[in-house]
Amino acid sequence: MTSFRNINRRDFLKFCAGTASILGLSEAAVPRIAKALEGAAKKPPVIWLEGQDCAGCSISFINSSNPGTAELVLDTISLRYHETLMAASGHVAEKALEDTIEEGGYVLIVEGSIPTIDPRFCQIGGKNFVDIVNEASAKAAAVIAIGACATYGGIPGDCPTPGTGIGVGEAMDKGLVAKNALINVPTCPVHPERLIGTIVYYLLYGKPPAMDKVGRPVVFYDKLIHDNCERRGHFENGEFLTDWNIFEQRNWCMYLKGCKGPFTYSDCPKRRWSDGLNWCIGCSSVCQGCAEPDFYAGMSPLYERTKEIRGIKVEKIGAYATGAVAVGLAGHFIGQAMTGRLGKGGPPEEGGDN
Amino acid sequence: MGQRITVDPVTRIEGHLKIEVEIENGVVKDAWSSGTMARGFEALLTGKDPRDASYVTSRFCGVCFSVHTMASVACLDDAFGAQVPDGGRILRNLLMGSEYLYDHIIHFYHLTALDYLDIMAVASYNGNDPALKAVKDKIVSLVKRGDTSPLTPRYEPDAFSVADPEIVTMAVSHYLEALKVQVTAKNMGAVIGGGRVPHYQGIVVGGVTQIPSPEQIGRFKSMLAEVTSFIKNVYMKDVLLLAGPGGPLFPLAQLGVGGGHLNYLSYGAFPEGDGSTFFKPGVVRNLDLNNIEEFDPAKVTESVKYAWYKEKEPVHPYDGEQKFDRDKAGAYSFVKAPRYDGMAFEVGPLARMVVEKNPTLLSLIKAGAKPGAVARHAARMIETVALADQMQVWLGQLIEAQGKPGFKIHDSEHWDVPDTAEGAGFYEAPRGALGHWIKIKNKKIANYQAVVPSTWNASPRDEKGVRGQYEESLIGAPVPDPENPINIVRVIRSFDPCLACAVHVIDPKTNQIRKFRIG
Numbered sequence: 001m002t003s004f005r006n007i008n009r010r011d012f013l014k015f016c017a018g019t020a021s022i023l024g025l026s027e028a029a030v031p032r033i034a035k036a037l038e039g040a041a042k043k044p045p046v047i048w049l050e051g052q053d054c055a056g057c058s059i060s061f062i063n064s065s066n067p068g069t070a071e072l073v074l075d076t077i078s079l080r081y082h083e084t085l086m087a088a089s090g091h092v093a094e095k096a097l098e099d100t101i102e103e104g105g106y107v108l109i110v111e112g113s114i115p116t117i118d119p120r121f122c123q124i125g126g127k128n129f130v131d132i133v134n135e136a137s138a139k140a141a142a143v144i145a146i147g148a149c150a151t152y153g154g155i156p157g158d159c160p161t162p163g164t165g166i167g168v169g170e171a172m173d174k175g176l177v178a179k180n181a182l183i184n185v186p187t188c189p190v191h192p193e194r195l196i197g198t199i200v201y202y203l204l205y206g207k208p209p210a211m212d213k214v215g216r217p218v219v220f221y222d223k224l225i226h227d228n229c230e231r232r233g234h235f236e237n238g239e240f241l242t243d244w245n246i247f248e249q250r251n252w253c254m255y256l257k258g259c260k261g262p263f264t265y266s267d268c269p270k271r272r273w274s275d276g277l278n279w280c281i282g283c284s285s286v287c288q289g290c291a292e293p294d295f296y297a298g299m300s301p302l303y304e305r306t307k308e309i310r311g312i313k314v315e316k317i318g319a320y321a322t323g324a325v326a327v328g329l330a331g332h333f334i335g336q337a338m339t340g341r342l343g344k345g346g347p348p349e350e351g352g353d354n
Numbered sequence: 355m356g357q358r359i360t361v362d363p364v365t366r367i368e369g370h371l372k373i374e375v376e377i378e379n380g381v382v383k384d385a386w387s388s389g390t391m392a393r394g395f396e397a398l399l400t401g402k403d404p405r406d407a408s409y410v411t412s413r414f415c416g417v418c419f420s421v422h423t424m425a426s427v428a429c430l431d432d433a434f435g436a437q438v439p440d441g442g443r444i445l446r447n448l449l450m451g452s453e454y455l456y457d458h459i460i461h462f463y464h465l466t467a468l469d470y471l472d473i474m475a476v477a478s479y480n481g482n483d484p485a486l487k488a489v490k491d492k493i494v495s496l497v498k499r500g501d502t503s504p505l506t507p508r509y510e511p512d513a514f515s516v517a518d519p520e521i522v523t524m525a526v527s528h529y530l531e532a533l534k535v536q537v538t539a540k541n542m543g544a545v546i547g548g549g550r551v552p553h554y555q556g557i558v559v560g561g562v563t564q565i566p567s568p569e570q571i572g573r574f575k576s577m578l579a580e581v582t583s584f585i586k587n588v589y590m591k592d593v594l595l596l597a598g599p600g601g602p603l604f605p606l607a608q609l610g611v612g613g614g615h616l617n618y619l620s621y622g623a624f625p626e627g628d629g630s631t632f633f634k635p636g637v638v639r640n641l642d643l644n645n646i647e648e649f650d651p652a653k654v655t656e657s658v659k660y661a662w663y664k665e666k667e668p669v670h671p672y673d674g675e676q677k678f679d680r681d682k683a684g685a686y687s688f689v690k691a692p693r694y695d696g697m698a699f700e701v702g703p704l705a706r707m708v709v710e711k712n713p714t715l716l717s718l719i720k721a722g723a724k725p726g727a728v729a730r731h732a733a734r735m736i737e738t739v740a741l742a743d744q745m746q747v748w749l750g751q752l753i754e755a756q757g758k759p760g761f762k763i764h765d766s767e768h769w770d771v772p773d774t775a776e777g778a779g780f781y782e783a784p785r786g787a788l789g790h791w792i793k794i795k796n797k798k799i800a801n802y803q804a805v806v807p808s809t810w811n812a813s814p815r816d817e818k819g820v821r822g823q824y825e826e827s828l829i830g831a832p833v834p835d836p837e838n839p840i841n842i843v844r845v846i847r848s849f850d851p852c853l854a855c856a857v858h859v860i861d862p863k864t865n866q867i868r869k870f871r872i873g
Contacts (some may be wrong), residue, residue, distance in 0.1 A: 188413065
């Protein structure tokens with residue numbers, strides 16, 4: 001029906017506009033995106049593999065309203081294999097995978113880590129997961145690793161068992177998975193907008209976006225959370241949340257509760273999560289550094305104040321560090337911290353009642 | 355010997371599951387359920403700050419993430435001696451409730467509905483409803499473009515599949531609508547204090563982290579109203595239309611396909627202010643509703659005889675080490691076999707509604723439905739409706755409590771890690787009974803254990819050779835065409851499997867559990 005086509009068209013353009021905004025492109029890019037996506041003779045095939053995962057990235061992927069997941073899955077890409085979403089099971093599912101690999105030229109998305117010490121710790125259809133990824137990577141146009149596990153190993157990467165998992169990049173470096181153009185889109189779980197943005201960017205330009213030295217798209221991961229945090233002013237004022245019940249502290253800096261924002265590069269403060277409704281620090285919890293290759297073990301203990309990671313020292317961050325005020329206040333902080341007031345000049349030199 | 359067939363992977367579930375069955379005369383005669391992935395979280399947690407556990411264990415599962423955090427903070431609360439204030443309790447209920455609403459909706463529409471619908475019947479829709487015509491256009495345009503992934507390929511529809519174009523088209527339109535509603539349901543949790551989904555950030559030992567603002571409460575309220583409207587006007591009606599007496603799936607319900615052991619276990623969940631729980635705990639054996647027993651955690655045991663772990667004497671493994679043995683002869687799964695009083699039990703929505711003798715479920719049974727795959731879908735819908743209503747009540751309690759002086763969301767006196775302690779926490783995941791156990795020594799985790807719903811349901815055989823509930827529930831399922839074993843996936847998916855979290859677990863030394871804590 002005409003009316004439906006209009007609605008459909010509107011949804012589609014909304015999807016294109018949402019994607020343009022994710023990628024930092026102006027509205028002028030919307031018709032170009034629409035043309036590129038509509039103009040394709042066939043929908044670009046996508047294979048989505050899940051290894052040692054929790055399906056959290058899949059659940060996160062379907063948690064985007066604008067751009068919407070339904071438009072992406074049904075209208076924009078041809079999702080040939082995705083264990084959590086596809087209709088087929090068993091040999092019917094496996095045949096869809098084999099046929100698509102045979103065809104080649106698809107975008108390969110990998111969720112979850114790859115066990116390599118004993119590769120039998122993840123098997124699908126009777127095959128070791130590492131072999132499936134190897135086969136699929138060999139004939140893919142590009143590979144997108146999503147979430148902490150598939151990018152850098154994440155939590156399974158820190159499990160000291162024969163099941164210890166590694167990320168796709170490491171598996172490529174070790175010669176276990178065929179080398180290919182790899183884009184890392186970390187965080188635990190992946191942010192749906194960053195994933196959809198990366199997919200569409202690739203479809204538009206036929207190449208990965210500009211990436212940093214750990215393979216992350218610069219557009220999403222080039223800013224320190226701490227430098228862009230909505231609570232930064234409270235850090236500068238020495239106002240730290242010490243008790244979740246104190247109403248006055250509800251928007252104060254989370255550093256003493258263990259926030260890893262000073263060590264983590266990601267656009268979370270601006271992009272936020274769940275359609276922009278909230279985010280980790282927004283709910284007075286702490287950033288746990290899930291965008292970084294050090295996550296998880298390198299970020300633990302999660303709820304303890306951390307002074308230094310990778311040579312980044314909190315003392316050196318922010319304008320306060322140049323003043324002598326922080327040192328001057330160091331001797332008084334314990335009493336003040338009881339009420340969360342640490343005076344101007346950032347965190348105390350040591351300790352805390354966190 | 356019958357014919358042996360394998361479904362691997364079972365898709366539209368969480369995790370990696372293989373099902374093997376032996377078929378004789380067109381019905382399943384024997385079955386084996388195998389979890390085929392393991393990570394080893396316990397070893398990771400040992401030596402860590404105990405407060406990390408609620409964050410890390412959320413990653414057991416990205417579908418039912420918050421319930422692991424809930425069971426984890428419950429066991430940490432117990433170990434730390436924390437008393438969660440009323441504000442924290444109510445907010446935890448609202449956070450957990452939001453997960454249930456999204457999870458049950460997504461299960462019905464996106465994970466399981468395709469098993470019952472001949473989706474291509476949409477092309478034959480000839481009605482005049484503009485919304486349904488739009489759905490037809492959409493599907494037809496996909497077909498014309500020659501690409502209907504991921505809706506096809508599929509197992510072929512069978513005699514039990516719904517092929518009425520009107521019903522199928524309506525169901526597909528609801529599939530698409532539900533894709534949007536589940537986002538709203540999930541995001542309710544992000545607004546009211548989770549920070550984001552999946553994997554909430556705002557639940558910690560002692561309570562929660564966010565005092566919701568009036569704007570956030572208002573937003574939550576309107577989102578809850580929107581989701582509740584879908585649940586009552588669409589989800590409930592769809593399930594009743596399909597699975598109720600006279601509905602196209604009622605014959606499957608009458609056959610009791612997917613029934614299994616008929617033993618049901620619930621730990622109870624959603625603590626109320628008076629110490630009771632909204633979902634009731636209890637034990638029912640062989641569907642004997644005249645004898646609802648109290649749950650006794652000391653009766654939980656486990657077997658690793660058929661699991662890829664080093665053989666152990668039948669002692670409580672809490673004292674021992676957890677060691678994988680992927681080469682063990684006879685073993686076929688990473689999932690262990692928990693048993694209650696030596697028997698295999700089902701956990702999940704059907705177990706919860708049986709244990710509390712839910713009148714709607716009982717009326718379905720009275721009308722001729724037997725416990726099984728279809729009854730499981732009905733039970734899931736029934737509790738979703740009840741929970742959506744109760745969340746309105748909790749929201750009212752929150753608003754009232756927040757208006758009074760002294761409103762608290764966290765027990766800040768018990769944030770510091772104790773030197774030595776142990777604790778247990780129990781909850782009901784959307785998929786069923788969940789327990790977490792912790793031992794703390796020198797302020798670090800000395801041992802961390804979880805027994806999760808899909809371990810109960812997906813377990814392999816035990817020492818006595820008794821099948822797990824998935825395996826038992828497949829016995830007798832009709833599989834006339836071995837190339838198209840659609841009833842197998844119907845039965846398995848009706849449990850809403852969640853395998854990632856099922857494969858890393860061992861049981862508690864239950865005689866050391868002194869307290870029993872829910873949420």
